[in-house]
Amino acid sequence: MTKQVALITGAYKGLGLEIGRQLGQMGIIVLLGARDRAKAEAAAHILQGEHIEAHGVELDVTNSDQIKAVVNKMESDFGRLDILVNNAGVYTDHLGTHIDAIRASFEVNLFGPQALTEALLPLLKASPAGRIVNQSSILGSLGTLLTNPMYGERSVPAYTTSKAALNAWTVQLSIALRDTMIKVNSCHPGWVKTDMGGAGAPMEIREGAESAVWLATLPKDGPTGGFFHKREPLPW
Ligand SMILES: NC(=O)c1ccc[n+]([C@@H]2O[C@H](COP(=O)([O-])OP(=O)(O)OC[C@H]3O[C@@H](n4cnc5c(N)ncnc54)[C@H](OP(=O)(O)O)[C@@H]3O)[C@@H](O)[C@H]2O)c1
Structure with a gap:
């Protein structure tokens, strides 16, 4: 099988769906994960209508049974995974x-990606060029947290600490995988018009997806263990 295979989590809408679209337009087979199977399949149907090889998979990243099922499917259908977003x-x-709000944030923004990635590592190692992209946020940048005008004086401990931890894990995972072909990076998409970003966000979804797509398709001499927005490094 020569086509690359990508799994994107939270991908029935917003940035995830657009990342799937842009990877699919490059000829990559995309698996779109969503907590609701019907939504995953409907999203795959949209991309299929755009001549993209897309499949919907039920995947709540906090559900270990669903993680196992996705790993098994990936193994039997493809025998490897090239890109995990x-x-x-x-x-x-x-x-x-x-x-409780902080724990809920860590479950999805940190522990879910960690559990899923750990389970998929053997399949990523089977790829000649495995790529892991962690969708972080500038709000996880400790270097800019006090000066970020997006939040002013408002305290947002759950989101910021979980994304900062996701960034720290990105570095640790890149160290653990430095003797493999796998590259691991974090990115900030920008402030994007999605359900999370809100209608007032300045950036369109197409542009917001580009940072993750670039990291998902890095060449052999591309970076690993970094944090990027629009191909430029960000402060941790
Ligand atoms: N938009 C921005 O301005 C912005 C800025 C910086 C970073 N980000 C990051 O970009 C990523 C995508 O966000 P978005 O802007 O596209 O927002 P979105 O449209 O709200 O998408 C978030 C996605 O995550 C899914 N999700 C939530 N909990 C999940 C779980 N336990 N298992 C699997 N999927 C789950 C949601 O599915 P359900 O609908 O089923 O909950 C949804 O599909 C997020 O990591 C976000 O933190 C966004």
Whole structure:
């Protein structure tokens, strides 16, 4: 099988769907993960209508049984995975600053990607050029947290700490995988018009997907263990 295979989480809408579209337009087979199987299949149907080889998969990144099922499917259908985009994410700060909101954020924004990636590592290692992209946020950048005008004086502990932890894990995973062909990077998509970003965001979804797509298709001499927006490094 010569075609590359990509799995994108949280991909029935927003940035995830567009990342699937842009990878699919490059001839890559895309598996679109969503918590709701019908939504995953409907999203795959949209891309199929655009002549993209897309499949919908039921995948709540916090559900270990669903992670196992996806790994098994990937193994039997393709025997490897070339690209994993950990895109699914939640913003729980509207629930308050209590510990439950912070835990809920870590479950999806950090522990889910960690569990899924760990389970898929053997299949990523079977690829000649495995790529892992963690969809982070500039709000996870400790270097800019105090000066970021997007939040001003408002405290958003759940989102910022979970994305900062995701960034730290990106570096650790890249170190663990440095003797493999796999590259691991984080990106900030920009402030994008999605359900999470809101209608007032300045960036269109197509442009927001580009940072993740670039990292998902890096050449052999591309970076690993970095944090990027529009191909430029960001401060941790
Ligand atoms: N939009 C921005 O301005 C912006 C900026 C920086 C970073 N990001 C990041 O970009 C990523 C995509 O966000 P978006 O802007 O495209 O927002 P979105 O349209 O709200 O998409 C978020 C996706 O994550 C999925 N999701 C949530 N919990 C999940 C779980 N447990 N398992 C699997 N999927 C789950 C959602 O599915 P359900 O509908 O089923 O919950 C949804 O498909 C997120 O990681 C976000 O933090 C976005």
